[in-house]
Amino acid sequence: MVRSLAARCAGGSRRANLILMSPEEFRQAAYQHADWIANYLETATDLPVVTTAEPGDLIAKLPASAPEKGEPIAQIFADFKDTIVPGLTLWNHPRFFGFFSTSSPPPSILAEFLMAALNANAMLWRAAPAATELEQVTLSWLRQWLGLPPDFFGIMYDTASVGVMQAIVAAREYIDPECRTKGMRPGLIVYVSEHTHNSTEKAAIVLGFGRDNIRRIPVDDCFRMRADLLEQSIKEDIAAGLRPCFIAASIGSTSTAAIEPVPAIAEIAERYKIWLHVDGAYGGCAAVVPEMQHILNGVERAHSFILNPHKWLYVNFDCSVLYTRHPDIFRRSASLNAVYLNTVEDPRVVNFNDYGVQLGRRFRALKLWYVFRTYGREGIVALLRQSLNQANLLKQLVESDAAFELAAPVHFSLVCFRRRASNEINQRLLAELNATGYAFLSQTVLNGKYTLRFAVGNYMTSDDDIRKTWRLIQTTALRYN
Ligand code: PLP
Numbered sequence: 001m002v003r004s005l006a007a008r009c010a011g012g013s014r015r016a017n018l019i020l021m022s023p024e025e026f027r028q029a030a031y032q033h034a035d036w037i038a039n040y041l042e043t044a045t046d047l048p049v050v051t052t053a054e055p056g057d058l059i060a061k062l063p064a065s066a067p068e069k070g071e072p073i074a075q076i077f078a079d080f081k082d083t084i085v086p087g088l089t090l091w092n093h094p095r096f097f098g099f100f101s102t103s104s105p106p107p108s109i110l111a112e113f114l115m116a117a118l119n120a121n122a123m124l125w126r127a128a129p130a131a132t133e134l135e136q137v138t139l140s141w142l143r144q145w146l147g148l149p150p151d152f153f154g155i156m157y158d159t160a161s162v163g164v165m166q167a168i169v170a171a172r173e174y175i176d177p178e179c180r181t182k183g184m185r186p187g188l189i190v191y192v193s194e195h196t197h198n199s200t201e202k203a204a205i206v207l208g209f210g211r212d213n214i215r216r217i218p219v220d221d222c223f224r225m226r227a228d229l230l231e232q233s234i235k236e237d238i239a240a241g242l243r244p245c246f247i248a249a250s251i252g253s254t255s256t257a258a259i260e261p262v263p264a265i266a267e268i269a270e271r272y273k274i275w276l277h278v279d280g281a282y283g284g285c286a287a288v289v290p291e292m293q294h295i296l297n298g299v300e301r302a303h304s305f306i307l308n309p310h311k312w313l314y315v316n317f318d319c320s321v322l323y324t325r326h327p328d329i330f331r332r333s334a335s336l337n338a339v340y341l342n343t344v345e346d347p348r349v350v351n352f353n354d355y356g357v358q359l360g361r362r363f364r365a366l367k368l369w370y371v372f373r374t375y376g377r378e379g380i381v382a383l384l385r386q387s388l389n390q391a392n393l394l395k396q397l398v399e400s401d402a403a404f405e406l407a408a409p410v411h412f413s414l415v416c417f418r419r420r421a422s423n424e425i426n427q428r429l430l431a432e433l434n435a436t437g438y439a440f441l442s443q444t445v446l447n448g449k450y451t452l453r454f455a456v457g458n459y460m461t462s463d464d465d466i467r468k469t470w471r472l473i474q475t476t477a478l479r480y481n
Helices: 002-012 014-019 023-046 057-061 073-089 107-119 128-144 159-175 198-206 225-241 261-273 283-288 290-296 327-334 363-398 423-434 463-478
Strands: 153-157 189-195 215-216 243-250 277-279 306-307 320-324 404-406 413-417 440-446 449-455
Touching: 014 290, 023 073, 023 277, 057 073, 107 261, 107 363, 128 283, 128 363, 153 159, 159 189, 159 198, 159 277, 159 306, 159 320, 189 198, 189 225, 198 215, 215 225, 215 449, 225 243, 225 261, 225 320, 243 261, 243 306, 261 277, 261 283, 283 290, 283 306, 290 363, 320 327, 363 404, 363 413, 363 463, 413 423, 423 440, 423 463
Parallel strands: 189 215, 189 243, 243 277, 277 306
Antiparallel strands: 153 320, 306 320, 404 413, 413 449, 440 449
16 A cells, blocks of 8 residues: 555655655645745744734634645645744744743754654664764764863753753662662652742652652842752751752743852752752853853752753754763663663663653754854854843843833843833733734743843844834833833
8 A cells, every 4th residue: 555655656646646745746845835934034023023812713713623635735834824823922033032032043944854854763872873973972062162071971852841850860869779669768858949940840749759848949139049048958958857859050040040159059969969950951051152151160060951952052942951970870760671672782872762751852963963063163152142242232221221120130141120110010011012013021020029031042133123122112111100
């Protein structure tokens, strides 16, 4: 059956085309899709960044059941343009300033296209040797750019949320090696700061640590974990017969991009033999810039460290990288042989599925390879500096308007500010600004004060985008008191 379909496809029969799409039809459709993408990148700046879609809009427009008969790709593509795209908030847009601003530049798009064509599954070295080895090579390149020690072993996960979960699993193995056979013992404690991304807490809950065993350490005036209070909490836990297991410190926390005191926290982690994880999902990327490399001080003492190229290294979603000094512990915590995988030990190869819960793994290294080679280190540094400079420009604009105030120090490309007014007014300002469709910002709450987060980072953003968005914020704010 398969053979006859393929034969009909090669022969260009109309019936087979409906079922399979011939290579020639694919070529034509791919050209059209590529044209649309190039056009999108050229004109994104003219499009509204925020959709006006209301909940249920798309569901109401689409049939309730899947099609019985195949449809022409031209029709599907037309529906994509007319129905799907208008319902999206455009992340790859020069004025997407919400959450953390990300990028999907052309080399990354091309690599993703090729990945889809090959459908390589990098679960075992044998299953996709070049995908596995490209992951080793690109993560070694990145490690060198970041100035991290050569014994840092790199692995890619889809997201930092999954990476931190694997780090907690490794920490549990480190503290309690019997866990793998006997199960988890009670009273293992996880330490986060009040501003740690909630993925760490979520991972600990999912892994069965229990929310009562998660300590949220208070922060100082600059939203950084207080190392003295961390130590105090650890001492109290030990005195109560509990076992400190995992500390998460952030370089570029989510709300304000604060840099926590990693060297002081590392000192404590070493003193009490606790696993130290550093979350640099966003901020860690900036360390590729030589004058920013100091932000990683102390990371060389961490047991694990995460950064997300899909946040701020010009690689499209998804691509998260974890480095560890203890790949052996990750392996002990997560590897499991199976005859059908034929995971024969071979000291020359890495089977990345041994280091996490996922068997199937995307060929993400291709994206890093395309992006790193297209831009080179110099190009990446220039792009990162562009965002850092634009954030600095915005900081100056905020500082020069007495109606506004900065709400946190600016270390990277995130600027937190608020109008000197009530929370309600700031909330309204953000809602009205986003409703214009011109730009998209998000929010946080700092010491009870509603705060606007303006995250710069998309590779297409210009200084003009920053100035015009700031002007719009000012004029929107003038409309009410
Ligand atoms: N850590 C920080 C500091 C973040 O800002 C985020 C997401 O914004 C995460 C972790 C989680 O990232 P991911 O979406 O890759 O799970």
